[in-house]
Structure formats: structure tokens, C-alpha cells
Amino acid sequence: MEHPLGTTASGEDVLSRLIYGASSTLLTGIVGGLIIVSVGLTIGTLSGYYGGKVDSLLMRATDFAYGIPIIPTAIVLVAYFGMGFWSSVLIIGLLLWRGNARVFRSQVLQIKEREHIKAAKMLGASDWYVITRHILPNMMGMVVLFLALGTGITILISAGLAFLGFMDPYIPSWGVMLRNAYSSGNMTEAWWWAIPPGAMISLTVLAVFLLGRSYERVNEEQVNQVA
Structure with missing residues (x-):
């Protein structure tokens, strides 16, 4: 009863490591998700709102980002810049923004054609005012959804990099627990080393x-009620 999930080969309590590793794992996911949404939202909003050469330039940059393989590039960059916690999260975030940029662009293209947006422009409202007061509030449901998706994907990729040995092994996380369980060579016999962090x-x-x-x-239901 003192060790409900058992202990590791060195006598460390698995449940304690599972609880302690939750903070770093969630922090990795949330920070990575914020970076993904921030970059994607900025590019998608500017591209959809201004159009023209700005749209063409930003979408070509997005197309280029789509051609970059995520895991191999992340491994190379982490190996080059070091396995620091913040550098690893930053690298993951800067590689995953491409998916939501196009979706945000399409949302802006639809929203900016609404009557109240055109009315605000006719009354002399600045671009910054229109974007922050009329466009972004109407995109909050999509923003939160992509923040959740980015958080989940960041957790999965960081766990994969930790399992491959490209994350700082001295920062406790569920990915590092999986790596340690695999390195021990006893995953079959001592299943309680690997199944709890994998399940979490x-x-x-x-x-x-x-x-x-x-x-x-x-959010969609509230918008429909207002409309």
C-alpha cells in the first residue's frame, strides 16, 4: 500500500514520479500550444485581412513550412541547440504552427465580409481596431480548439523526443519515464514502469x-443565439 504503482529498479516510487512529472508535461504542452496558436493566428489573420502581396508571401511561407518534416527537424535542432527545456518547447512550437494558419486565414476571409466589419471600416476604424475588436473575438472558439490541439500534439511530440533521448533526462516528465522504462529492458516483466505514464x-x-x-x-451556440 505504500507503493500502489510499485517502484523502479532503483527503488523510486512510480506514483510519486507520475505526479511530479505531470507539471513539466503539462507545462510543455501549454507553452507549446500557445506558441503554435500565436504564430498561426498572427500569420493567418494578417494573410486573410490584408490579402494581396501579404497574403501571397505568408501563404508561400506556410507552404514551405509544410515541406519540413517535424520529428527529424526537431531532432536536428534539439541536438544543435541543446536539450534545454525551453529551447525544446520553442522548437516544437515553431514547427507546428503551419496547420492552423490556413484555417485562421479562411475564418478571417469569411468574417471580414460581414456587414458590421464593412461599416466599421467606412466609419474610419483602424485595421488594429477592426482586427482586435471585431475579427478576433469571433474566432475565439476556433482559437481555443487549436490551442487544445496544439497542447496535445506538443505533449505527444515531446514525449516521443524524450523516448528517443532528445529531451533533458533530468527534467521529470512522463516521456522520460517511458524512456527509463524502455532502457531498463524490463518493460515486459515490470509493466507498471511504462503503462501508467503511457496511459496518462x-x-x-x-x-x-x-x-x-x-x-x-x-461558443458556436452563443454566436448563433446572438445572430
């Missing part, structure tokens, strides 16, 4: 996605 990664990613999807659904 899966459940956390699922929970974050469901929260984001639920918020998007509620």
Missing part, C-alpha cells in the same frame, strides 16, 4: 482535446 499521456491528450471541442461548441 493518452488520457491527458484526450481530455485537453475534449475540453477544446466543448468550448468551441458552446
Whole structure:
């Protein structure tokens, strides 16, 4: 009863490591998700709102980002810049923004054609005012959804990099726990070393996605009621 999930080969309590590793794992996901959404939202909003040469330039940059393989590039960059916690999260975030930039652009293209947006421009409202007061508030459901997706994907990729040995092994996380369990060579016999962190990664990613999807659904219902 003192060790409900057993202990590791060195006598460390698995449950304690699981609880302690939750903070770094969630922090990695949230920070990575914020970076992904921030970059994608900025590029998508500017591209959709201004159009023309700005749109062409930003979309060509997005197309180029689509041609970059995520895992191999992340491994190379982490190996080059070092396995620091913040550098690893920053690298993951800067590689994953490409997916939501196009979606945000399409949303802006639809929203900016609404009558109240055109009325605000005719009354002399600045671009900054129109974007921050009229366009972005109408995109919050989509933003939260992609924040949840980015958080989940960041957790999965960081766990994968930790399993491959490209994350700082001295920062406790569920990915590092999986790596240690695999390195021990006893995953079959001592299943309690690997199954708990693996299950927590899966459940956390699922929970974050469901929260984001639920918020998007509620936000859509509120917008429809106002309309």
C-alpha cells in the first residue's frame, strides 16, 4: 500500500514520479500550444485581412513550412541547440504552427465580409481596431480548439523526443519515464514502469482535446443565439 504503482529498479516510487512529472508535461504542452496558436493566428489573420502581396508571401511561407518534416527537424535542432527545456518547447512550437494558419486565414476571409466589419471600416476604424475588436473575438472558439490541439500534439511530440533521448533526462516528465522504462529492458516483466505514464499521456491528450471541442461548441451556440 505504500507503493500502489510499485517502484523502479532503483527503488523510486512510480506514483510519486507520475505526479511530479505531470507539471513539466503539462507545462510543455501549454507553452507549446500557445506558441503554435500565436504564430498561426498572427500569420493567418494578417494573410486573410490584408490579402494581396501579404497574403501571397505568408501563404508561400506556410507552404514551405509544410515541406519540413517535424520529428527529424526537431531532432536536428534539439541536438544543435541543446536539450534545454525551453529551447525544446520553442522548437516544437515553431514547427507546428503551419496547420492552423490556413484555417485562421479562411475564418478571417469569411468574417471580414460581414456587414458590421464593412461599416466599421467606412466609419474610419483602424485595421488594429477592426482586427482586435471585431475579427478576433469571433474566432475565439476556433482559437481555443487549436490551442487544445496544439497542447496535445506538443505533449505527444515531446514525449516521443524524450523516448528517443532528445529531451533533458533530468527534467521529470512522463516521456522520460517511458524512456527509463524502455532502457531498463524490463518493460515486459515490470509493466507498471511504462503503462501508467503511457496511459496518462493518452488520457491527458484526450481530455485537453475534449475540453477544446466543448468550448468551441458552446461558443458556436452563443454566436448563433446572438445572430
